[in-house]
Amino acid sequence: MRYNKWVTAGVAGSIGIFFANLTSQVLFFRVGNDVLFQSEQQSDKLIAVMTQMEPLPVMETDPGLYMFISLLIGALHGGVFAYIRDSLPENTIKSGLAYGGILWALMALYFEFHAPFNMFGEPLPLLGLELFFWVIVVSVEGVVISTLYDRFGGPV
Numbered sequence: 001m002r003y004n005k006w007v008t009a010g011v012a013g014s015i016g017i018f019f020a021n022l023t024s025q026v027l028f029f030r031v032g033n034d035v036l037f038q039s040e041q042q043s044d045k046l047i048a049v050m051t052q053m054e055p056l057p058v059m060e061t062d063p064g065l066y067m068f069i070s071l072l073i074g075a076l077h078g079g080v081f082a083y084i085r086d087s088l089p090e091n092t093i094k095s096g097l098a099y100g101g102i103l104w105a106l107m108a109l110y111f112e113f114h115a116p117f118n119m120f121g122e123p124l125p126l127l128g129l130e131l132f133f134w135v136i137v138v139s140v141e142g143v144v145i146s147t148l149y150d151r152f153g154g155p156v
Contacts, residue, residue, distance in 0.1 A: 001152070005082050008153025012145045013078020014071040020141035021070055027133040036126060046120035074141075077103065081145050082153070092150045093143060100135075100142030108134035 028036060037047060050057060059066040081099055088095035112130055116122035122130075 003152050005149075005153040006079065009078035009082035009145075009149055010075035011078070012148035012153070013074040013076065013081065015074070015148060016141040016144035017070050017074025017077060018067075019144050020074075020137050021067070023140045024133070024137045027136060028130070032129060032133060035129065041123055042126060043116075043121040043123065046116060046122050049120060077141065078145050078149065081142075081149060085149065088146075092146050095150070096143030096146030097139055098142070099146060100139040103138040103142060104131075104134055108138060 036042060037050060055061060058069075084099075084102075085095065088098045108131060112127055112134070116130065117124075117127050
């Protein structure tokens, strides 16, 4: 069954970003925790912002609000995907990976440059690790969005 492509895109994007958030929690705060937040290599300023300075990040103080806003952003990501879907590869997985690459180039690169590197003094090797983690996170998001959109909302 096919549904309205914009509604499908919004729902797919929200689900996609939900899985991206789960993936980022595992990568950044489980797999990479010791290197990114516990090592002497890391900037003291970044560690203080994440764990000590008030107000603490919203994802720590109000996870419900953080997730609600993330889902709205995900819906927008889904809408952008629907808008550019015809410009992406026809294959669902390839289109999801291509969209993940677009998200990485337009979102992760700027964020990592602007906040961790520019504002918090994160060292380049740790920035590189985070950018690698972001490749995985946005690839998950892109593939989930593409899979759901192609299955339920794309052209027949």
